[in-house]
Amino acid sequence: MTAFASIAAAELVVFAASSLRDAFEELGRRFESSQPAAKVVFNFAGSQELRTQIEHGAGADVFASADGGQLRPLEAAGLIDAPRIFARNEPVIVVPAGNPAGIGGLQDLPRAQRIVLGAPEVPIGSYALRILDAASALYGPAFAKAVGAHVASRELNVRQVLAKVRLGEADAAIVYRTDALAARDTVEAISIPRQVNALAEYPIAALRGARDPAMARAFVELVLSPGGRAILSRFGFQ
Structure with a gap:
């Protein structure tokens, strides 16, 4: 085996949601x-984009998503191990400092006047739509439409x-x-009422086609371990 092949064999490719x-x-x-001996290489992007890449044969060893909907079709196709929830996250409103x-x-x-949301197919965009729909029951049926009228972009x-928001191109976002x-140095967070909020659950799974299945599953176990959860908690995950 060449030195290059040895290095490649030790490389672990982790696809993970941008928020991670x-x-x-x-x-x-x-x-x-x-x-x-391990070298972890990350691919961070929207969960829906990562799922599509995996479906088209991208060489991932582990997939961590911001919602379960992105892993269900992969599990049904036999591409991943059974997903396991490793963290939760709470949507909030962010506004520029001040x-x-x-x-x-x-x-x-x-x-x-300028609201930015995630695109509907993106987990944070889907959660935002659920929040706005629920808020219409609390603040009146015109609420979601009033917010939608000020949406400048969907990312x-x-x-x-x-x-x-950080660049001053939006007045608020979810x-x-x-x-x-x-980003607490440049934005302020505003909590969303619990009765209308949508708690995000993050699943993780090793790919069945991982180049080193034992290494892929070891990374999953680290994420799920008390030490892994302590790191996640330090960054604000529940």
């Missing part, structure tokens, strides 16, 4: 320290949504609490 970037990079370092639109809560969201992953925490 900071926590998973730390988990990757922890995994490499426990398995010196809150120039004066948004005090979800009920004030229509005040924002393909949550970090793109967050970037619009992202995960972990993203708001990571």
Whole structure:
């Protein structure tokens, strides 16, 4: 076996939702320290995009998604092990530092002239639609329509949504609490009432076609371990 083949055999490719970037990079370092022969390579993107890549034969060893809907078709096709929930995350509203639109809560969201959401096929976009639908029962049937009238763009992953607020290109957006925490120097987070919020559950699974199945499953076990959960908690995951 050549040196190049040896390196390639030790490479673990992890596909992970964009909102997992900071926590998973730390988990990757922890995994490499426990398995010196391993090199963890990440592909961060919207969960729906990652699922499509896997369906088209992309070389992933582990897939961690921001919602279960992206893993169900892969499990049905026999492409992954049984998914396991490893974390939960809470959607919040984010506004630029100083809150120039004066948004005090979800009920004030229509005040924002430029709102950015995730695209409907993206987990954070799907959660946002569920929140707005539920909020219409609380604030009146015109609420979701009033918010929709001010939506400036719908992005393909949550970090793109967050970037619009950080760059001053949006007055408000719905992202995960972990993203708001990571950007707390430039944005402010506003909680969404529990009775209308949609708690995101994150599943993870090893790919059946992983190049090193034992290594892929070892990474999954690290994420699910008390040490892995402690790292996730430090980055704001439940």
